[in-house]
Amino acid sequence: MKKVFFLIFFLLVLSSIYAAEKPFEKVTFVPQWVPQAQFAGYYVALEKGIYKKYGIDVEIVQGGPRVSPIEYLKDKKTDFATMWLASAIQERDRGVKLVNIAQIIQRSSLMFIAKRTSGIQVPADMNGKKVGIWPDVFKIQPEAFFQKYGLKVKKIPQSFSINLFLHGGVDVVLAMWYNEYHLILNAGYDPEDLNTFFFYDYGLNFPEDGIYVLEETFKAKPELCKAFVKASLEGWQYAFENKKEAVKIILKYQKKANIPANSVHQKWMLTVMESIINGNKKKHKYGVLNKEDYDRVIKILKEEALIKKVFEFKDFYKGLDTYVQK
Amino acid sequence: MFRNRGLAFRLSFLVLVSCAFIFVFIIGYNYIVTRKILIDDLRESAQNKAFVVANAIEKSLSQVASFPEHIAYFMESETEFEEEEILGLLSSVLTNNPNVYGSTIAFAPYAFDQQKLYYAPYYYRDGDDIKFKYLGGSDYDYFYMDWFQIPQELGVKIWTDPYYDESGGEILMATVSVPFYQKKGTEKKFLGVITADISLGFLQNTVTSLRIGKTDYGFIISKNGVFMSYPDKNFIMNETIFAVAELKKDKLLRKVGKAMIRGEYGFSNMNSFVRNEKGWLVYVPLSSSGWSLGIFISNTELMAEITNLTEIVILIGLLGFALLLVVIVLIARSITGPIRKLVEKTGNISKGDFNFELKPIERTDEVGKLTSSFIMMRNSLKKYIKELKATTAAKERMESELKIAHDIQMGILPKAFMPSEKMPFSLWALLEPAKEVGGDLYDYFMIDEENFCFVLGDVSGKGVPAALLMAVTMTLIKSLAKVSKDPADIMAKVNDELAKENDACMFVTTFCGILNMKTGKVVYANAGHNPPLMIKKGQKVEYLKLAKGPAVGVLENIEYKKESLILKPGDAIYMYTDGVTEAFNDRDEEFSEKRLLETIELYRDEEAKDLLRKTLQVVHDFSQGVPQSDDITMLVLKYSGGIIKK
Structure with missing residues (x-):
């Protein structure tokens, strides 16, 4: 018996030495935009050592207009990246073999906003009005919306400034709930001065940010992907539970990036994030891509002829819940 | 605070x-x-x-x-x-x-x-x-x-x-x-x-x-x-x-x-x-x-x-x-x-020290007036107390003299007297003075073998003059009784003696009786005194009806009426001064003659000594500690009749 005990003890000591010496795996991650509370979970996971806890040494590449996550993935300049579900599907259609390993934002925060004084209360009221539109992935839902309600509007390409809308250059503005909506409130409009149209409420829910990797990365290092997702989700959880601290971390990265840092705005953004990441409790599970949402996005992209092929959900989505099935 | x-x-x-x-x-x-x-x-x-x-x-x-x-x-x-x-x-x-x-x-x-x-x-x-x-x-x-x-x-x-x-x-x-x-x-x-x-x-x-x-x-x-x-x-x-x-x-x-x-x-x-x-x-x-x-x-x-x-x-x-x-x-x-x-100075005064220095203030306001009043008060008090001390000393001396006078007066009164068993009567008397020296008097003595004289009186006023007059009156009565067996005559003579040069206008009410021990006949004269109570066997106690006569010592040449009554064995005569009937209680009520009558009726069968003692107790109970305003004197003579034993 004594020998057996000794052997077990020896093995334990050996394994602990091995674990201690096991180096952190170095990875890079690209969020699709500049540092802001939209990416609070990742920055918090990094700052609070959550990634390290999962044995990963993460470097977050500062996102922005000149950093395209898809290019970074294609060129293998990064291991992980975030992007909208619709963008990812389009990219896969164009031949970039990427997979979704976690769906973070469940609820679309894209919305139309009209001033109450414009008299636009229902979608039909938009007929013949000037509607501001962003390009690319942002215009998919608006186009589907116009089609769904048979609207003929004057589409005005809009920049990321809300001034065109504030000055009355457009009647309806396309906005993100966590960003432009709050900027409009901070230009002196009260919520009751505005009429809002969430695409989510009009049957056009497009899940937004998800975490993507190349299929080959996923196949080679499933455990790493799993660890990255787990750590990121834990980072988000920590951020929701410690909003003040999370906002502080975000502001630190914003100042580092020389971009306007406004704690009130970041706090608003984080609060909205909590809501859209949790989504609809009945349908959505934390970090899991809902198949209904996926099917809807595929259907609309096909209808608008934005994709040619249709991919199987199981090939595209490799979230944490899919490991269990194996 | x-x-x-x-x-x-x-x-x-x-x-x-x-x-x-x-x-x-x-x-x-x-x-x-x-x-x-x-x-x-x-x-x-x-x-x-x-x-x-x-x-x-x-x-x-x-x-x-x-x-x-x-x-x-x-x-x-x-x-x-x-x-x-x-x-x-x-x-x-x-x-x-x-x-x-x-x-x-x-x-x-x-x-x-x-x-x-x-x-x-x-x-x-x-x-x-x-x-x-x-x-x-x-x-x-x-x-x-x-x-x-x-x-x-x-x-x-x-x-x-x-x-x-x-x-x-x-x-x-x-x-x-x-x-x-x-x-x-x-x-x-x-x-x-x-x-x-x-x-x-x-x-x-x-x-x-x-x-x-x-x-x-x-x-x-x-x-x-x-x-x-x-x-x-x-x-x-x-x-x-x-x-x-x-x-x-x-x-x-x-x-x-x-x-x-x-x-x-x-x-x-x-x-x-x-x-x-x-x-x-x-x-x-x-x-x-x-x-x-x-x-x-x-x-x-x-x-x-x-x-x-x-x-x-x-x-x-x-x-x-x-x-x-x-x-x-x-x-x-x-x-x-x-x-x-x-x-501070008031504190001195309260401690009895009046010899402190206090300068008058040269101010005419209330404080100035208060100070001068205070000084005046101090001086008056000082003077008063000095006088009071002298008065008190005099009073103390007088009181001690009065005490002596009292002792002398009490000495004058016959000592508690119980006629010997040979006598056919019993007698008891008491005197409770209101002041140290009282103005009441009583006396009794044998005139001869058959006749027994008893006197009870009340001198107007109290204190030493009354006591002196009382002593004089007693002495007069005693000496006059030796020569005359007529109470009216005795009264008249005493009156004449006292009325002479009576500048102080003092007088004495007196009841004087002489009992013939053999016959039980009492001859008596009254000089303005309260009528005694008759305790007759088989009858209710009643006040003796008296002829009116003035108190002795007021006017000279007054005739007093001689009266008489017969005491049968078992009868008694009770005499008192107005200190008894005019004893007051705290409700300002008099003891009154009526109450006295009832009290005597109650104790009529007691021995002479007990009758007086109990009657006095009733009077005291009635007055309930109200200070006695007048001397209280009582005398009772109980006739048992029979022969004078030798």
Whole structure:
């Protein structure tokens, strides 16, 4: 018996030495935009050592207009990246073999906003009005919306400034709930001065940010992907539970990036994030891509002829819940 | 705390507290009124200042705006555009107006040249130099920039919100932008915009050059509430007045911000958003640009003057207060000082010391009068006590003499006498004097073998004279009884003796009886005394009916009537003085003859000694400790009849 005990003890000591010496795996991650509370979970996971806890040494590449996550993935300049579900599907259609390993934002925060004084209360009221539109992935839902309600509007390409809308250059503005909506409130409009149209409420829910990797990365290092997702989700959880601290971390990265840092705005953004990441409790599970949402996005992209092929959900989505099935 | 304090303290305290109230009220009122006047003044001057600043800015802005407006007018009148001409126009804008930072004529896509998507020649400043470049490109897609898109969509001149012109002017700027068109009849084709930029530094300088006060500051917000000029450069472009309101959770600020972007005028008391202080915000619109100018005047600044004034008032008040304190304490002392001395001396008096020194005060006020009264009182008391001491000594001496007199008087009275068993009667008498020396008398003695004399009397008055008269009367009766066996005769003689030279007009009521022991016959005479009670066997006790005779010692030559009665064995005669019937109780009721009658009836069968003792007890019980006003004397003679045994 004594020998057996000794052997077990020896093995334990050996394994602990091995674990201690096991180096952190170095990875890079690209969020699709500049540092802001939209990416609070990742920055918090990094700052609070959550990634390290999962044995990963993460470097977050500062996102922005000149950093395209898809290019970074294609060129293998990064291991992980975030992007909208619709963008990812389009990219896969164009031949970039990427997979979704976690769906973070469940609820679309894209919305139309009209001033109450414009008299636009229902979608039909938009007929013949000037509607501001962003390009690319942002215009998919608006186009589907116009089609769904048979609207003929004057589409005005809009920049990321809300001034065109504030000055009355457009009647309806396309906005993100966590960003432009709050900027409009901070230009002196009260919520009751505005009429809002969430695409989510009009049957056009497009899940937004998800975490993507190349299929080959996923196949080679499933455990790493799993660890990255787990750590990121834990980072988000920590951020929701410690909003003040999370906002502080975000502001630190914003100042580092020389971009306007406004704690009130970041706090608003984080609060909205909590809501859209949790989504609809009945349908959505934390970090899991809902198949209904996926099917809807595929259907609309096909209808608008934005994709040619249709991919199987199981090939595209490799979230944490899919490991269990194996 | 108050009750135990001295008069000086109470007086000073009450006066000072009242003064403090008045003082605080005056300062408060003064402060409020002055503040109101100052605020009214401030409002006017602040508004004036704001108007001046606003006008200056307006003038600069409209001057800047006039260039693109003129160029637009010119462009719309041209049919063909020569690049040379355009560049000439633009460069002249910068050379003619130092406030213009940069200027461009930005054409809509392919509007200038069918081959060129972008065409926007741009002159701008770089230090003292004027530089030139073409705007437009994939990294500067000006068609979607506010300064191009908004006037395009609105068709009117606009001032943009502040922005950092990356790849353009490379500074924080705001731009006035005027659209221009190609007009063909009623049709208008949008060709592009003409702009003039101003550096926000220029706005900032304009505002800060108008120094309002040390801690005051001015700021400009855009139509959307974005700060365009502000003491903290970080706010410019980054913050809106509404974001600040949200951060500070200041609802009033949001309300004011809305009023400002609506182009309203106002004056509002609110929190500063630079420092943690209260103050006043005056705001006026900059109408041509839709911006609004605000000037914040801090309370410290505003209140500096009033605070200064109030401080002086408070200082004066405090000095006055201190002076008042000294004066009141002095006054209180001068009043209460002598009183305190008097209080000390009163302590001496209460201890019985009258020989203290007390100087009269040379004052005619209440304190002076009190002191002299006190001195007089002290002197009177001293004199009185001296006299009292003498009187007391005399009284003590007299009392001891009276005690001796009493002893002598009691000695005169026959000692408790129980006639020997040989006698056919029993007798008992008692005398309880009201004062040490009483005025009652009783006596009994054998005249001869058969006759027994008994006397009971009451001398008018009390004390030593009464006792003396009593002694004289007793002696007279005793000696006269030896020679006469007639009580009336004895009375008459005693009367004559006493009435002679009776200057004091004293008299004695007397009942004198002589009992013939053999026969039981009693001869008696009454000189104004209370009738005795007859206790006859088989009959109710009753008062003896007597002939009236005056008291002895009043007038000479008075005849007294001799009367007689027969005592049968078992009969008794009870005599008393008016000390018995006139004993009072605490309800001021007399014991009365009726009660005496009842009492004797009750104890008629007792032995002579017990009869008297019990009767006396009844009288005492009745009077219940009310001091005895007169001597009480009783005598009872019980006749048993029979022979005189030898």
